[in-house]
Amino acid sequence: MLTRASSPDIIRFGLDAFPESGADDGTARAVEAVFNNAQGMRTSKEIIETAFSDIISPRDVWSVTVCTYRGDSIRESFSKMTSKRLGYMEDTYEFFVIANESQTLQNYADFHALKYRIGAGRSGRRLYSAEEFSKRQREVHEMYLLLCEYCNSQRDDTDFYSRTSLWMKRQYLLMLVTDWVTRLPAADQDKGYTAIVETWGAADAAIMLFDPLIARGESLLSKNSIPPGNDEFYRWGQILAKIVPMVDDGRNLPRYDQYRQLEQALEHHVAEIQLKEQQALQAEQERIEAQARFKKGTLMRRVIDKVMPAGSLNRDLVSVIRSHAQRAKRER
Known part of the structure; x- marks a missing residue:
């Protein structure tokens, strides 16, 4: 039992996930596995490292809503945050600051205090328009700049905060490109990526595209089929x-x-698949032609056997004439 003196700054609970809006049971179980994994106590820098780095796998979640907080500790954390309105993925910024300002976090993942309905939130599982995606990725970029501002305000272990903010940048880019792949219709992806280039810069936009692009190419390489000209690999390659x-x-x-x-x-x-298909087509054509010749030859032979049976004078006469003709042809 916790007393006020022993109460940690953060208590993290587990959850039960329920699929909605087209989500399936497999997705729900995967979410539960991630959220209900953490065990034990985290202290000091360990709190932020286990959620915002690859120091452990799987990482601790950065969800604000699966935690309860000690009053004076959470008020102090929020006083260090920006007063600006946050947008898409705002809990990453909030929990980053809370984790960094806290000294103790106790995991009670076996106690499922939250009922999480996947697909029922702001994002759901629906597709985005190019305009909506553009707005959301700008919100994430603005939040990333605020996170960097907070990291730059830390006076101790500046290398750690530099590494951590860079790690978060990669995570934001990864989450955005996942949304771009799964939530934007193909017709809007070019326009959506133009917005990413304008907001994040060409280098980051290119780097974030490599993950889905290479994964798609490797998938095609493993198949014994020719992809259509409008396949994602070619469309994304053009971008x-x-x-x-x-x-x-x-x-x-x-x-x-x-x-x-x-x-x-x-x-x-x-090219190899096309060559094999051409060779197979040619072999099939030759088989059909040979079969036609065989059928034609069989019919003619049946006619000859009927008109000039084997052993008849006419049949023998034809054989003699054919033999003389072949000999004369060779002697020319």
Whole structure:
């Protein structure tokens, strides 16, 4: 039993997940596995490290709503936050500051205090328009700048906060490109990515595109089929081709060479499949033609056997004439 003296700054509980708006039971169980994983006590920097780095796997969640907080501690944390209105993914910023300002966090993941209805929130599981996606990614970028501002205000262990804010940037980019892939219709993806380039810059926009682009290419490479010309790999590659000239022709882009090698491997893979298909088609055509010739030859032979039976004078006479004709042809 907790007393006021022993009460931690944060208590994190577990949850039960219920799928809604098209979510399935598999997704719900996966969410429960993530949220109900953490055990034990976290102290000092360990609180922020276990949620905002790859120091452990799986990481602790950064959800604000699965926690309760000691009053004076949470009030102090919120006093350190921006007074500006936050938008999409605001809980990442909030929990970052709370985790950094707190000294103790106790996990009670076995006690499921929250009923989480997946798909019932602001985002749901619906598709976005290009305009809505553009607005949300701007909100995330503004929040990232506020997070960097908070990190820069910390006077101790500046290297740690620099690494952590950079790690969060990668997470934001990863979450945004996941939304871009799964929530934007194909017709709006080009426009949506233009917004990312304008907000985050060409280099970050290119880097975040490599994950889905390379994953799609590797998937195609594992299949024994020719992808259609409008496949995601080709569409996304065209978007990347517009961005690369803005970033020193790709020479300073991590994974650009990997993408180019994959692109060439896929071209070779498709060429091999096309060659095999052509060879199979040609072999089938030759089989059909040979079968037709066989049927035609069989019919003619039946006619000859009927008119000139084997052993008849006419049949023998034809054989003699054919033999003389072949000999004369050879002697020419």
